[in-house]
Amino acid sequence: MQNRIHQILELLTEENKMEVSLLAEKLKVSQVTVRKDLDALESKGIIKREHGSAVLRSTDDINGRIAYHYETKRKIAVKAAEWIQDGDTIMIESGSCCALLADVLTSEKKDLTIITNSAFIADYIRGKANFQIILLGGIYQKDSQVLVGPMIRQCAENFCVDLFFIGTDGYSPRTGFTNRDQMRAQAVRDMALQAEKLIVLTESSKFSKHGIVPLNLKNQIKAVITDEEISDEMASELRMRDIDVVTV
Secondary structure, three states: OHHHHHHHHHHHHHHOEEEHHHHHHHHOOOHHHHHHHHHHHHHOOOEEEEOOEEEEOOOOOHHHHHHOOHHHHHHHHHHHHOOOOOOOEEEEOOOHHHHHHHHHHHHHOOOOEEEEOEHHHHHHOOOOOOOEEEEOOOEEEOOOOEEEOHHHHHHHOOOOEEEEEEOOOEEEOOOEEEEOOHHHHHHHHHHHOOEEEEEEEOOHHHHHOOOOEEOOOOOOEEEEEEOOOOOHHHHHHHHHOOOEEEEO
């Protein structure tokens, strides 16, 4: 079922909207089976059902962003999970790859403590594992379901972790990793002060884009986990900055 759901999301990423009958035809399964898969995706808020069709949510919504390049993001999340041991305490920032990492951890790890500013992640994995979730306080941004603002730093200062996993909206050789939102970028900076190592989780397509707000993390980023489509030039650029590049 999981592989079929991945296929559905890849098809919807290409078309945005597809009829149930066409999905069933392409997947070579019954429409009843497809409807069950779509029910599961709709319950997570990733798609919407409309008159016999399935529609991806807007990319302005965190659920919609998870659906885009879902299979690639899932592989990145699985690789990132290898860095984490049972019983660890980690930080995870808001973002689609980060949300999928949290989801993967629920099936692969035990007794974790996850510190996050993402209300979405806290809800996304609620009831799936015996993890302790610590949600940092702040101003709530409803589309991304993330908490930002000066309270983030005040809350984060109560913790010290080895690993902090973050997403990104793009990269510029001049300014480094970037974000589209000033307040979310500042939240990342504030949380990063309490971590020994920062690990960026992102699809390679983000390296051809850049947000308007530099994250300004200087030498704090130790690794990037991305897909194998990253260019040799970009991988070399990152390694010159002493950033390990891990591909899936």
